[in-house]
Amino acid sequence: EIVLTQSPDTVSLSPGERATLSCRASQSVDRYYLAWYQQKPGQAPRLLIYSASSRANGVPDRFSGSGSGTEFIFTISRLEPEDFAVYYCQQYSSSPLWTFGQGTRVEIK
Amino acid sequence: QVQLQESGPGQVKPSETLSLTCTISGGSIRSSYWTWIRQSPGKGLEWIGYVHYTGSTNYNPSLKSRVTISLDTSKIQFSLRMTSVTAADTAVYYCARGDSFGYYYFDSWGQGTLVTVSS
Numbered sequence: 001e002i003v004l005t006q007s008p009d010t011v012s013l014s015p016g017e018r019a020t021l022s023c024r025a026s027q028s029v030d031r032y033y034l035a036w037y038q039q040k041p042g043q044a045p046r047l048l049i050y051s052a053s054s055r056a057n058g059v060p061d062r063f064s065g066s067g068s069g070t071e072f073i074f075t076i077s078r079l080e081p082e083d084f085a086v087y088y089c090q091q092y093s094s095s096p097l098w099t100f101g102q103g104t105r106v107e108i109k
Numbered sequence: 110q111v112q113l114q115e116s117g118p119g120q121v122k123p124s125e126t127l128s129l130t131c132t133i134s135g136g137s138i139r140s141s142y143w144t145w146i147r148q149s150p151g152k153g154l155e156w157i158g159y160v161h162y163t164g165s166t167n168y169n170p171s172l173k174s175r176v177t178i179s180l181d182t183s184k185i186q187f188s189l190r191m192t193s194v195t196a197a198d199t200a201v202y203y204c205a206r207g208d209s210f211g212y213y214y215f216d217s218w219g220q221g222t223l224v225t226v227s228s
Contacts, residue, residue, distance in 0.1 A: 033212070035214040035215075037215075044203055050208075050212050098213070100153060100154035102153050
C-alpha cells in the first residue's frame with residue numbers, strides 16, 4: 001500500500017499570502033495518478049488538481065500543483081477568504097487502488 | 110457534470126448489514142468507476158471499492174470480505190452493502206464518480222451520508 005503523508009498538518013496564513021502544501025509518498029507514484037482536493041466543513045471533497053499539475057474544470061489559476069516520484073507540492077498563490085479549508089492529496093496505483101493523505105488544514109491566521 | 114445522491118439508514122446496529130444507494134443523474138453511467146469512499150475522524154478518507162459500468166468490481170483488501178458493490182443500470186443507481194458492521198464503520202459515506210480515461214480522479218461526489226453504528 002502506498003502511504004501519502006501530508007505536511008504540515010495545519011498551516012496558519014493570512015488572506016493574500018502564499019500557501020505551499022507537501023504530499024510525500026512511501027513509494028514512487030506515477031504523476032498522472034496524483035490529484036488534490038479541497039474540503040470545506042460539511043461538504044464533500046472537490047477535485048482541484050489532477051495529473052499532478054492539471055487544473056480541473058472551473059478551478060482558479062491561483063491553485064497549482066507540481067512534483068513527481070515521491071514528492072508533490074500544492075500551491076495557492078494568493079489566499080482568498082474562501083480558500084481556508086482542508087486539502088487532500090490522492091494517488092492511484094496498486095492495491096488498494098486509491099489512497100488519500102491525511103489532509104492539511106489551511107486556517108486563517 | 111453528473112450529480113450523485115446517497116440514500117439509506119443513518120443508523121445500523123453492530124453485527125448487522127449497512128446498505129446504501131447512490132442515484133446518478135445528469136450524465137451517462139458508462140465509462141466510469143462508480144465508487145464508495147468513507148471518511149471517519151480516525152482514518153480519514155478511505156476508498157471502499159468500485160463497480161465499473163461493465164459490472165466488474167474491485168474492493169479495498171481491508172474491507173473486501175465484508176463489502177459488495179453493485180450497479181443497477183435500469184434504475185441508474187449503484188449500491189453498497191457492508192456486513193458485520195462495528196463501531197469502527199461509523200463514518201460519512203460518499204459515493205463518487207471515478208475517471209476511467211487514464212487519470213483516476215474523483216470528479217463528482219455525493220453530499221455524503223453519516224452512518225452511525227450503534228445499538
